[in-house]
Amino acid sequence: MKTNKVLIGMLLILSFVLGACGGGAQPAASNEKVTITVWDYYGEATPVKPLIEGFQKENPNITVQYESMDWDTTLEKLNVVLTGGTPPDVVTVDMTWFPKFAALGAFTDLKALSGGKLNGAAWDQAYTPGGLEAITYNEQIVAALYDFDVYALYYRADLLEQKGLQVPKTWDELKDVSQKLAEGDKYLYQWLPETFHGSQWIYENGGDLLSADNKTVVFNSPEAVQAIQVYLDMLTNKSAIYWGADQGERIQGIKDGRIAMFSDGPYNMGIMKSAAPEMAGQWRVALHPYGKQPGSYLGGTGLVIPAQSKQKEAAWKFIEYAMRLENQIGVYKYAGAAPALTAALQSPEVNAVDPYFGGQKPFEVFLEAMKTAKHFPYVRQWNDIDVAFSTAMEQIGLGQKSVKDALDEAAATATDAMSK
Amino acid sequence: MSRNKSLLYFLGRFWIYLVLIVSSFLMVIPFYWSVGTSLKLEQFVFANPPQWWPSPLTLQNYVSVFTKIHFYRYFLNSVFVAVITTLAHVFFDTLAAYAFAKLTFPGRDKLFFFLLLGLMVPFQVNLIPLYRIMATLGWTNTYLALIVPNLTSIFGIFMMRQFLITIPNDLLDAARIDGCNEFGVFRRVALPLALPGIATLIILTFMGTWNDFLWPRIVTSSEALYTLPVGLAQLQMKNTSNVAQIMSGTVLTALPMIIVFLFMQRQFIEGMTAGALKE
Amino acid sequence: MTAGSLPNQRTNRLGKYVMPYLFITVPMISFVVFLLVPMVISLWWSLNDYSGIQPAKFIGLKNYIDLLTEDKYFLPSLWNTTVFVLLGMGIGPTLGLLTALLLNQKVRFQSLFRTAYYLPVMTSLVVVSTIWVMLYNHNGLFNSFLTTLGYQPVGWLSNPNVALVSVAVASIWQGFGFETVIFLAALQSIPRELYEAAMMDGANAFQKFRYITLPSLRYVIAFVYIYGIIGSYQVFDQVFVMTSGGPVHSTSTVVYYLFSKFQDLRLGQASAIAYILFAILVIFSYVELRMSREKE
Numbered sequence A: 001m002k003t004n005k006v007l008i009g010m011l012l013i014l015s016f017v018l019g020a021c022g023g024g025a026q027p028a029a030s031n032e033k034v035t036i037t038v039w040d041y042y043g044e045a046t047p048v049k050p051l052i053e054g055f056q057k058e059n060p061n062i063t064v065q066y067e068s069m070d071w072d073t074t075l076e077k078l079n080v081v082l083t084g085g086t087p088p089d090v091v092t093v094d095m096t097w098f099p100k101f102a103a104l105g106a107f108t109d110l111k112a113l114s115g116g117k118l119n120g121a122a123w124d125q126a127y128t129p130g131g132l133e134a135i136t137y138n139e140q141i142v143a144a145l146y147d148f149d150v151y152a153l154y155y156r157a158d159l160l161e162q163k164g165l166q167v168p169k170t171w172d173e174l175k176d177v178s179q180k181l182a183e184g185d186k187y188l189y190q191w192l193p194e195t196f197h198g199s200q201w202i203y204e205n206g207g208d209l210l211s212a213d214n215k216t217v218v219f220n221s222p223e224a225v226q227a228i229q230v231y232l233d234m235l236t237n238k239s240a241i242y243w244g245a246d247q248g249e250r251i252q253g254i255k256d257g258r259i260a261m262f263s264d265g266p267y268n269m270g271i272m273k274s275a276a277p278e279m280a281g282q283w284r285v286a287l288h289p290y291g292k293q294p295g296s297y298l299g300g301t302g303l304v305i306p307a308q309s310k311q312k313e314a315a316w317k318f319i320e321y322a323m324r325l326e327n328q329i330g331v332y333k334y335a336g337a338a339p340a341l342t343a344a345l346q347s348p349e350v351n352a353v354d355p356y357f358g359g360q361k362p363f364e365v366f367l368e369a370m371k372t373a374k375h376f377p378y379v380r381q382w383n384d385i386d387v388a389f390s391t392a393m394e395q396i397g398l399g400q401k402s403v404k405d406a407l408d409e410a411a412a413t414a415t416d417a418m419s420k
Numbered sequence B: 001m002s003r004n005k006s007l008l009y010f011l012g013r014f015w016i017y018l019v020l021i022v023s024s025f026l027m028v029i030p031f032y033w034s035v036g037t038s039l040k041l042e043q044f045v046f047a048n049p050p051q052w053w054p055s056p057l058t059l060q061n062y063v064s065v066f067t068k069i070h071f072y073r074y075f076l077n078s079v080f081v082a083v084i085t086t087l088a089h090v091f092f093d094t095l096a097a098y099a100f101a102k103l104t105f106p107g108r109d110k111l112f113f114f115l116l117l118g119l120m121v122p123f124q125v126n127l128i129p130l131y132r133i134m135a136t137l138g139w140t141n142t143y144l145a146l147i148v149p150n151l152t153s154i155f156g157i158f159m160m161r162q163f164l165i166t167i168p169n170d171l172l173d174a175a176r177i178d179g180c181n182e183f184g185v186f187r188r189v190a191l192p193l194a195l196p197g198i199a200t201l202i203i204l205t206f207m208g209t210w211n212d213f214l215w216p217r218i219v220t221s222s223e224a225l226y227t228l229p230v231g232l233a234q235l236q237m238k239n240t241s242n243v244a245q246i247m248s249g250t251v252l253t254a255l256p257m258i259i260v261f262l263f264m265q266r267q268f269i270e271g272m273t274a275g276a277l278k279e
Numbered sequence C: 001m002t003a004g005s006l007p008n009q010r011t012n013r014l015g016k017y018v019m020p021y022l023f024i025t026v027p028m029i030s031f032v033v034f035l036l037v038p039m040v041i042s043l044w045w046s047l048n049d050y051s052g053i054q055p056a057k058f059i060g061l062k063n064y065i066d067l068l069t070e071d072k073y074f075l076p077s078l079w080n081t082t083v084f085v086l087l088g089m090g091i092g093p094t095l096g097l098l099t100a101l102l103l104n105q106k107v108r109f110q111s112l113f114r115t116a117y118y119l120p121v122m123t124s125l126v127v128v129s130t131i132w133v134m135l136y137n138h139n140g141l142f143n144s145f146l147t148t149l150g151y152q153p154v155g156w157l158s159n160p161n162v163a164l165v166s167v168a169v170a171s172i173w174q175g176f177g178f179e180t181v182i183f184l185a186a187l188q189s190i191p192r193e194l195y196e197a198a199m200m201d202g203a204n205a206f207q208k209f210r211y212i213t214l215p216s217l218r219y220v221i222a223f224v225y226i227y228g229i230i231g232s233y234q235v236f237d238q239v240f241v242m243t244s245g246g247p248v249h250s251t252s253t254v255v256y257y258l259f260s261k262f263q264d265l266r267l268g269q270a271s272a273i274a275y276i277l278f279a280i281l282v283i284f285s286y287v288e289l290r291m292s293r294e295k296e
Helices: A001-019 A051-058 A071-082 A095-104 A109-114 A129-134 A159-164 A172-181 A194-202 A222-236 A250-256 A268-273 A313-321 A326-333 A341-347 A362-372 A382-395 A402-419 B001-040 B060-068 B070-100 B108-120 B121-138 B143-152 B154-164 B169-177 B182-191 B195-211 B212-217 B228-235 B243-274 C003-023 C025-045 C062-070 C074-103 C110-122 C125-136 C143-149 C162-189 C192-200 C207-217 C218-233 C237-242 C254-263 C269-294
Strands: A035-040 A063-067 A090-094 A144-150 A152-156 A190-192 A238-243 A259-264 A283-286 A296-305
Touching: A001 B070, A001 B169, A001 B228, A051 A313, A063 C207, A071 A090, A071 A095, A071 B121, A071 B212, A071 B228, A090 A095, A090 A313, A095 A296, A095 A382, A095 B154, A095 C110, A109 A313, A129 A296, A144 A313, A144 A326, A144 A362, A152 A159, A152 A362, A159 A172, A159 A268, A159 B108, A159 C143, A172 A190, A172 A222, A172 A259, A194 A222, A194 A382, A222 A238, A222 A402, A222 C074, A250 A268, A268 C143, A283 A362, A313 A326, A313 C237, A326 A341, A326 B182, A341 A362, A382 A402, A402 B121, B001 B243, B001 C110, B001 C125, B060 B228, B060 B243, B070 B143, B070 B154, B070 B182, B070 B195, B070 B228, B070 C003, B070 C025, B108 B154, B108 C025, B108 C269, B121 B143, B121 B212, B121 C025, B121 C269, B143 B212, B154 B195, B154 C025, B169 B182, B169 B243, B169 C143, B169 C207, B182 B195, B182 C003, B195 B243, B212 B228, B228 B243, B228 C162, B243 C110, B243 C162, C003 C025, C025 C207, C025 C269, C062 C074, C062 C269, C074 C110, C074 C162, C074 C218, C074 C254, C110 C192, C110 C269, C125 C143, C125 C162, C125 C237, C162 C218, C162 C237, C207 C218, C237 C254, C254 C269
Parallel strands: A035 A063, A035 A090, A190 A238, A190 A259
Antiparallel strands: A090 A296, A144 A296, A152 A259, A152 A283
């Protein structure tokens, strides 16, 4: 008897709980009240949070449930909710997560949802060709590129000037300048053993990671081997510093003088300004030196609507609002990152003289770099390729294997993964 | 006693204390260093030579922790979840342990062995299925998801069983003859005798819940529900980590646990000594 | 059997057969719903090619076979984990026993020392790892110490030959206090008469340790090793925070590798990894239990 009562009680509670939380799933008619959930990984300096007030004023029927979390957590949680559960309606997504999600069809096609237009302009008007390419998969547009990331050379202009050196434009010049700049374990070029930087050197020598049809691994081609060899030479002749896990954050190396040159994206400007304000005027950016042609990976943050979202219309409204020119400028204003909208990039607020960078207009450089940058291939096996390639970069940097051996072996591993 | 012998004794004591002092010192240095770091300005964190005493001493990092994140909210969530979970463990684990230790019923040993198998499953693999169960129940992003899957623990049952097994059966039988039903026997005889073990259980459970990171961070998505470790992870943004600030967050997470331990230390150790793991 | 005794017997039987099950109801339900069901689900996934987003495709034992024969990183991860366990279990309990023996010598301030050893145990692995990352930093405390003494700085977390040991050292530091406390508790419950009798027989300190202390600690030692090994085979947090499995996979452990498969939404492979680990631990515990029973 007693157990029965307990059981019935438990069931009642259960059904109450289920009932209480099961609502709110119906697609909404236009004037019905809806709630959209937005996940934001920007952190303190977010350009997303400030949008909410204005957006809700314009759309009194849409309530924005805003949730902030760090980058790692966003990826983990996104994995979990996409595979079962209730995903948010708008998410900030790192473009490096894209290959897997795009290949699995995890995001809504915005081309159809938007009727081909972003805030009244055609998509190809809004972005540079490379930017548009980066959000296109299987002829669908699966994200609105929100901020972009391409690599350029950051360098200590003050040191170059002291030693009477010119800004390097080619690999040969880089080799020369970095050697003259280095003083023991100070003023070095930051050598990073991963795919972002390794691929940049390969692109700059006319090579690639995968063939144009994304079917064949080519990061062990003669151009690629040669490129990585040049990269390695900087380490061997002690003009670069191998940046392993125990070197800590780059910003430490920037501040204590270990690093005088490195390659990275525009978001890093924001970090330097807030973490190393005392270095104002010492740094500049320039197109990264190259062998045959300029090159860089292209990434950034995309705003996406998960395929299972129940509030796609409202979510799209939010994305369009976030992509308005004045709000895109906020990406720079709040986060110090580069807005992806071409118009925003060229706006006087963003493309302005920057006293921290000695009065240059840094975004001109990044816009230039964007023209030749390319995103990582969108194939399901991207992670395997990335792991194989970055492992090879580590082996090369640590001197465990020769450039050719390491890349050949990694290519074999990657090819194997591709065949599955 | 000969002089020689007392000298030997003295030397022996000397070495014992020396080893104890040096080793405790080594244990405490990393803590000292993290507290010290939390009181430094960021630019002196990796100063060379290292700053043993922060100079200038600053509370700035703590101030920013409190202004940047909703520390109190996370703290209260952590306390709430840890207290409820601990209470549930004390009741359910001990009760089940009593059944496994002192009652005979068909299938007892098989069931117990079955439970023990559960210890060998890495939690990471159950993460997604468990999340799906939560989603089906509609519990994601509620306190229920933080608490209910963790109402009992196999380890707790195992540990309490080791305790209760040492209680003499005569005591239990005496109570039975007095007309107590099994629950009465448990409550009046077994529970009081298991108190030292319960102190150990309380500490271990509280500690496990307080420090849990993976599950709460997956199953909560609104800030209002974050526990302390999840909330503090927000300080660690990609590429911009401020070491001194992270250390102050770290100190603030570890401190409550250490205080709980200091207060309950005596009972905890007694519990270990009294019955612990004697078989 | 008389009519009058029936109801009484019935309550007795109720007490005897129903009560025990009532007592274990909540743990059993919780075990089934929150552990067994997920385990069965992931066992099923391990037989599928499953991303969680696209429908699952049944492939039999292929995930297992691939992991054990083709996968470049799985067996090395298993090996790394084994090295980690050997280091941890070789050093941790020994340190625990040594410190417990010292503390058991009627020292003053015993609780103070004990607290010092136990402090790291109370602290979460994430916190401990964060602290050690700072200590292991290229310009961190350890390297400043080495350079002051005139040695070269060590790449604690960037040298593939050192990183796993660094992770293990931090873990031992974090965990051995638990063993100190357990051993100390067990030592204090060894009857004093045993030692007194041995003294009469003229036993020296080593003999007392060999013939009284060690045998009395048999169960505790078995407990410490079984739980220690099960726990450290599942090492994850330290690797996640300190090295992300690098450099060159030298610190990639089984559960870390499982996690990276999960991050790549290869749920079938991730589940298969878990079940291989599960099988290893079950076999190991079984052997261990058999061995300790045979000794009796």
